[in-house]
Amino acid sequence: METGYSKWRKLDNAALAFPLVTGKNDSRVFRFYCQLKEEVDPDILQKALDQTMEKYPLFQAVLRKGLFWFYLERRDIRAVVKPEKKPPCSQLYIPDQKSLLFRVSYHRNRINFEVYHALTDGTGAMNFVTELVQDYLILAHPEDKLPWIELADEATPGEQEEDSFSQYYSSKIPKNKEKKPPAVQLKGEKLIHSDMQITEVIFSVKEILAKARSYSVSITIFLTALLLRAIHEDIPKNQQKRPITLMIPVNLRNYFPSQSMGNFFGWIEVGYKFEESTTFEQLLQSVKDQFKEKLQKDRIAMDMNGYVRLEKNPFIRAVPLEIKRYFLIAGANLGGRSITAVYSNIGILKFPPEYKTYIDRFGIFASTNSLQVCSCSYEDQFVVDFTSKIPDDRIQKNFVRMLKEEGISCKEEKNEFPGCGEKQKKEDRKVMQTFTFLCLAVAVICGMFNYLMLGTLNWFWFASAGCFCAWLVVHVAYLKRRNILKNEMWQLLIITVLCVLWDHFTGWHGWSIDFVFPFGALAVLGSIPVIAKINHLEREEYLYYLIQSAGIGCIPAILTAVGLITYTWPSVLSAGISFLTLAGLFIFQKKDMLREFRKKLRI
Known part of the structure; x- marks a missing residue:
């Protein structure tokens, strides 16, 4: 069905670094919830979600990795309502796993909408939640x-997809040269994500508004x-x-007109x-x-242009993502030195x-690696979530305590979420740890026998190299287990390199490039379809790997x-x-083939 939305789009400027700094303990996910005065009916909620998605199909996207940047691609995956079981703000973006970047769940009288910040x-989340709750009721x-x-x-679809950062960027606006001093950092060992503390403070909008006005300030x-x-x-005095x-x-929509549903x-x-x-008045x-x-x-435009200027730098754009990621992570860590915590109203x-x-x-809270505070209000209920x-x-x-000292009555709620404190399964990780130990043990045992029997370590090095090769192949297979096609490409590369090394160190007979490489390339090429x-993969999910494998399959012609x-x-x-595969793709699927190159090679 034609919706007017693009099949893929680049990440907006604010989201560029999110995939690189995302992990199990900082998922970059935030939750908007609506607490009703009645139990949630999951069947009706599913119908409401289907109805809401018709208005916001922009959210029907997965995150994919290009050579230079990440990008979002539309997928025909139905968003399914589920009971809340995972810890709040659990990871949504998992590399190589093609899944939607949001989830809708329910628990008793709560409707939860969790979304990946990229x-x-x-x-955008507030608009979606408003529509969802309206449709449900x-x-x-x-x-x-x-x-x-x-x-x-x-x-319109174009307005929802709009990258407003680029639209309002101007190279004529000067740089902000202000130096930010290092700020107090909240020290101490951090909790794991499943143990993250969630504290809600609820009070009256009228009371907080009256108190703020008494000081002539906003809430x-x-x-x-x-x-x-x-x-x-x-904070201790020495800090x-x-x-x-x-x-x-x-x-930024308050300063630069935009109807973008992105960041x-x-x-x-x-x-x-x-x-x-220091007094409170001061x-x-x-x-x-x-x-x-x-x-x-003017100040906001200057700061916004500063973010976009880096993205548009020709040198930075041309650096491959695997190298760029280290600079982006270092920049994020360096920027964090000037921040103690985050507060978002x-x-x-x-x-x-x-x-x-x-x-x-309603309430809203976000995953964090330290401390984050979010707030929102509905009618006379103001909710602050830590x-x-x-x-x-x-x-x-x-x-x-300070709220109460200011005469504002409030109530505190803590950890009323079914997933809090739930320990995540680690069976897969234990299997890999066990395999690593076994490989090491086999190598050590071989060395012991070799020395005890012959008084030297002549064949121990071959046994150790064999254990290392087995560990490397299995380890990469484990890391890339969520994407079979990417796994195949990595295995072809690693096994070919390892075989060439074995061939070299055993007196070069050429078997690695005469047989292993061409047959390996053919096996991968034939297995992809x-x-x-x-x-049941969509064309976008396998076409790029088919092009890659066909290209690699042509390399033996150069070696010959x-x-x-x-x-x-x-x-x-x-x-x-391989050449016939490439030719067929170019003749019969030229448009799709070129689109894949544009996505993956977008600088």
Whole structure:
């Protein structure tokens, strides 16, 4: 069905580094949830999700890896509603696993929407959740004739896919040369993801708004100052020579018109260096001044251009991703030195009054490697969610105590999620660890027998090399187990190189390039269509590997031409079949073939 959406699109600027820094303990996933006043019906929720996906097919994408950048590609995978079982914000992007980058789950009266940050930001997720909850309640209560939420003009497919960073980029805007001082870092051994602490603080919007207005500041400024103060009280005096700095995400759509459903956010850094005489009023005034200074459109445009300028640098663009990743990771780690924690206020979720009968509240929280605070509000309920990998919860307790000292009544909820504390299965990892130990043990035992029997280590080195080769082949197979076709390509490369080395160190007979390489290339080339058929792979999932294997299968022709091949018939067979495969692809599937090259080789 033609939707007007692209088959693939590049990651927006804010998402470029996410796949490189994603892991089990920092999944870069955030959760938006809606707590209803009734139990969730999973069948109706599935129908609502199907209905919502018709409006947001942009989310029906998987993350794929090119030679220079990652990119998103549409997939006909149905999003399926499931009961909540995993720890909140569990990993969604797993390399080589073709799965959607979001999940919808439920638990009792909660609807959960978890999404990988490379797919969208808080605004995009809020739009999706609003639509999902609306569709669910209208389907669940047809007799009430709940009104549809009035939204602004519906975005076209092109507007939803728009890379707004590139649209508003200008090389004429000067660089921001401000140097950011190192900030206080929250020290200590970090919890694993399944033990991540989740603390919710709930209070009245009217009360917090009245208190913020009494200080002549916004709610965001008031809570930012309160969080800085709560962190300050937990920092030892010997670390208080540095400022405590919060990273505050900024919705760039408020400054640059955009209906993009991808990422379009920047951030400001708001910090304060405390002294013993610092009063809360002084802290508030400093935070207020920093917000005013840093939220100027010209300043935001300068910062935004700084992010995009790196992406558009010709040298950086031309560096292969496997090399580029180390610079991006180093840059992310270096940038993190100026940040103590993150605070993100998503804003207000608005529904017609009729929905109050069924909706209790909304909440949002995110995975973190240290401490992150998110907040949102619905009607008179303001919810602040702390996610923390720090073992103790003193900062959260400080925050709650300070709220109460300011006269704001609040309640605290902690770890009411079925997956919290659940230990993840590690059987596969144990199998690989056991195999590694066995390979090492076999090599050592061979060395012991060799020395005890002959008093030397003459054949021990061959046994050790054999154990290493077996370990390397199995280890790569384990790492690439989620993508059979990629696994085959790696195995062909590794086995060929290992065989060439064995051939070289055993007195070169040429068997490695006369037989192993051409027959190996033919085996991979012939297996790809079979695997694609058995696993019902889409063309985009196997075409690039078919082109790769056919290209590799032509290399024996070059080896034959330069005189390195002794027995030529395997090489001629490999080169001939591979060339015909490439020719057939070019003649019959030229458009798809060129599209794959554009995706993979996009600089």
